[in-house]
Amino acid sequence: MIKKEILIVDDSEINRCMLRMMLEKDYDITEAENGSEAISIIEKDDHIFRLILLDLVMPQMDGFEFLEQLKEHHVQQDLPVIIISGDNSEKSLDKAYDLGAVDFFTKPFNPNIVRHRVENVINLCSQSYRDALTSCYNRSGFIQIVEKFIQKVDDITKYSMIFFDIKNFKAINSIMGTSGGDNVLKFTSKSIQDSDLNPLFVARLEADHFVCLAERERIDYDAMMDHDGDTIEIKGRQMQVRFRMGVAHLDDESSVAGYIDRAKLALNYIEDEYLKPYAEFDQKMAQSYVNTAVVTSEFETSLENDEFKVYYQPVMEAATGKVASAEALVRWIHPERGMVPPDLFIPALEKDGYISKLDLFVDIKVHSILKEWKSQGLPTVPISVNLSWMDFYDADMIQFLKDRLENDPSSSKDIRYEITESSYAALKENRSVILKEIRHLGAWLLMDDFGSGYSSLAMLMNYHFNILKIDMSIIRQLENNEEVPHIVELIINMSHHLKMKVVAEGVENENQLEFLKKAGCDYIQGYYFSKPLPEEDFKKFLAKHQAENKILTY
Amino acid sequence: MNIKELYEKIGGNYDDVLTRLMSESFVERFALMYTKDSSYETLMAAVGSADICEQFRAAHSLKGVAANLGFTELSKAAAELTEQLRPQNKQANPELVNTVKAAQQKTIAGLAEYQALQK
Numbered sequence: 001m002i003k004k005e006i007l008i009v010d011d012s013e014i015n016r017c018m019l020r021m022m023l024e025k026d027y028d029i030t031e032a033e034n035g036s037e038a039i040s041i042i043e044k045d046d047h048i049f050r051l052i053l054l055d056l057v058m059p060q061m062d063g064f065e066f067l068e069q070l071k072e073h074h075v076q077q078d079l080p081v082i083i084i085s086g087d088n089s090e091k092s093l094d095k096a097y098d099l100g101a102v103d104f105f106t107k108p109f110n111p112n113i114v115r116h117r118v119e120n121v122i123n124l125c126s127q128s129y130r131d132a133l134t135s136c137y138n139r140s141g142f143i144q145i146v147e148k149f150i151q152k153v154d155d156i157t158k159y160s161m162i163f164f165d166i167k168n169f170k171a172i173n174s175i176m177g178t179s180g181g182d183n184v185l186k187f188t189s190k191s192i193q194d195s196d197l198n199p200l201f202v203a204r205l206e207a208d209h210f211v212c213l214a215e216r217e218r219i220d221y222d223a224m225m226d227h228d229g230d231t232i233e234i235k236g237r238q239m240q241v242r243f244r245m246g247v248a249h250l251d252d253e254s255s256v257a258g259y260i261d262r263a264k265l266a267l268n269y270i271e272d273e274y275l276k277p278y279a280e281f282d283q284k285m286a287q288s289y290v291n292t293a294v295v296t297s298e299f300e301t302s303l304e305n306d307e308f309k310v311y312y313q314p315v316m317e318a319a320t321g322k323v324a325s326a327e328a329l330v331r332w333i334h335p336e337r338g339m340v341p342p343d344l345f346i347p348a349l350e351k352d353g354y355i356s357k358l359d360l361f362v363d364i365k366v367h368s369i370l371k372e373w374k375s376q377g378l379p380t381v382p383i384s385v386n387l388s389w390m391d392f393y394d395a396d397m398i399q400f401l402k403d404r405l406e407n408d409p410s411s412s413k414d415i416r417y418e419i420t421e422s423s424y425a426a427l428k429e430n431r432s433v434i435l436k437e438i439r440h441l442g443a444w445l446l447m448d449d450f451g452s453g454y455s456s457l458a459m460l461m462n463y464h465f466n467i468l469k470i471d472m473s474i475i476r477q478l479e480n481n482e483e484v485p486h487i488v489e490l491i492i493n494m495s496h497h498l499k500m501k502v503v504a505e506g507v508e509n510e511n512q513l514e515f516l517k518k519a520g521c522d523y524i525q526g527y528y529f530s531k532p533l534p535e536e537d538f539k540k541f542l543a544k545h546q547a548e549n550k551i552l553t554y
Numbered sequence: 555m556n557i558k559e560l561y562e563k564i565g566g567n568y569d570d571v572l573t574r575l576m577s578e579s580f581v582e583r584f585a586l587m588y589t590k591d592s593s594y595e596t597l598m599a600a601v602g603s604a605d606i607c608e609q610f611r612a613a614h615s616l617k618g619v620a621a622n623l624g625f626t627e628l629s630k631a632a633a634e635l636t637e638q639l640r641p642q643n644k645q646a647n648p649e650l651v652n653t654v655k656a657a658q659q660k661t662i663a664g665l666a667e668y669q670a671l672q673k
Contacts, residue, residue, distance in 0.1 A: 013587070014588065015618065015619060017587065021580065086617055108574060108622045108623075108624065111575075111576065
């Protein structure tokens with residue numbers, strides 16, 4: 001850890017030296033002979049002072065004038081000042097307190113008093129940038145101090161940001177209780193500070209997330225792995241604490257917060273949680289990181305500029321090959337970057353909470369298209385739109401959907417809603433009533449992506465779905481994993497017992513289609529029949545199928 | 555003459571300064587720094603210039619430095635002058651200035667003798 005810096009302002013060299021001698025073991029000392037020299041040192045801003053020790057009686061600029069100027073200049077506003085007082089003359093001390101001094105000590109200097117006062121004041125004044133539990137920096141304190149630090153270093157690329165989380169922290173918390181968890185956090189903070197990384201600054205950002213700034217050359221993964229899994233005794237039990245680490249080397253292209261994000265992002269790229277629980281940020285991640293930032297910053301303008309387009313992928317009845325319905329899928333056609341893949345922008349929008357706006361946009365678009373085509377006498381099929389788990393927290397959006405279903409009951413036959421397992425958590429938080437209400441108003445609900453995640457049966461037990469969609473990742477394995485056909489048959493049987501129809505997603509060839517037909521699958525979605533189509537093409541697709549009498553009537 | 559004897563000779567409080575500075579070598583180092591300190595000269599210049607404000611400031615500084623070094627006699631003399639000057643409405647009292655002068659001379663002479671003996 002870097003020593004905290006103290007500025008000593010006193011006109012006597014003997015006094016300054018004496019204070020330096022008493023403090024330099026624990027602090028980094030800078031000296032100024034008088035107030036004006038001190039002001040110019042502070043204004044140069046290449047120090048991060050935690051405290052000023054100030055003599056009041058000095059030639060040039062005295063202590064009072066210095067305090068006034070310090071206030072006026074607004075440099076380091078919360079920088080505390082301790083007065084070095086020649087005597088206890090209350091008058092001058094009162095004046096100094098009025099000007100913002102927080103404590104004083106008198107000559108002759110007593111090292112114990114000096115050290116205690118200094119330590120107390122620094123601790124007291126650091127609460128706003130310290131984490132109370134571990135006493136390392138909190139997020140804002142860390143960002144502030146690292147920003148200052150990297151401004152004054154010659155070569156920023158010599159430093160790295162290292163993000164830590166504790167792998168089994170939730171388990172520790174639930175087994176050991178919060179106080180046990182707190183002990184682990186303190187242990188972690190100390191482990192990081194005492195490690196061979198010799199970090200310059202350490203912070204706890206939130207929960208079990210720690211970050212530190214260290215010299216790049218100090219990073220030795222093998223050495224760090226020796227300590228990963230160190231044990232700590234809590235309430236007589238040995239607990240193993242395992243870290244994961246994400247590392248971002250500084251490169252002068254981002255901000256402190258940006259480097260923290262990068263280091264955190266690298267965690268997602270850890271490949272082997274046990275043997276190699278660390279990853280370094282690289283440009284590939286940078287690409288997706290930049291894009292994530294771009295997505296959220298450009299989203300609203302892009303929506304206004306009509307860059308988001310709704311595509312429609314037909315769903316066919318397996319037995320007859322008739323068009324049964326379609327799924328509305330959103331595409332982002334960026335004026336410069338072209339088609340932005342949905343798996344890039346949708347997670348980004350989910351993260352920043354914009355996804356509900358996009359879901360609503362799709363819903364409104366689909367509704368208006370269906371109305372338009374119907375009024376023109378064109379063929380239509382029911383179209384399903386996706387609801388993100390976040391939508392369940394958007395009361396306005398849910399109210400809008402319910403109002404429309406109430407005011408326009410026919411729309412309940414036109415628009416269906418697809419939700420994924422990721423909504424389960426949201427639904428459990430007292431939001432299940434929303435699904436029931438939507439269903440009650442006549443709309444169909446689809447369980448989307450079944451088989452891609454936990455395939456939770458609880459989800460199927462607790463909520464009634466009209467249709468279950470088998471995820472494309474399962475359909476793709478039909479031919480090369482001999483277990484999969486059995487699993488698909490079981491899913492189809494189970495669904496039928498639960499009075500759900502089944503859609504197989506991602507069907508690409510005849511073999512898959514034939515198997516699914518035999519297994520009793522009701523509907524087929526996938527490139528074998530059609531890729532997602534832009535509005536005009538979908539219109540033609542429907543017209544063509546109508547001409548062949550191949551649109552399913554309900 | 556050792557450092558303790560020097561303190562006795564110049565009316566200083568050796569035990570106090572040793573407690574504060576922790577080691578004999580620190581005491582010696584700081585005491586000898588005083589031979590290069592200009593607090594006394596600044597005070598004399600201020601007395602000569604009749605600038606009361608500056609006189610107070612300089613006396614106050616000398617008092618502090620001498621106190622830190624454990625030069626009790628010098629510190630006391632400077633303290634008395636400081637208190638006389640504190641209201642900043644009267645010129646320095648020549649008698650008090652003389653006391654400071656005497657204490658200063660005694661201190662400097664002691665330090666010079668000590669230094670000479672070390673060589």
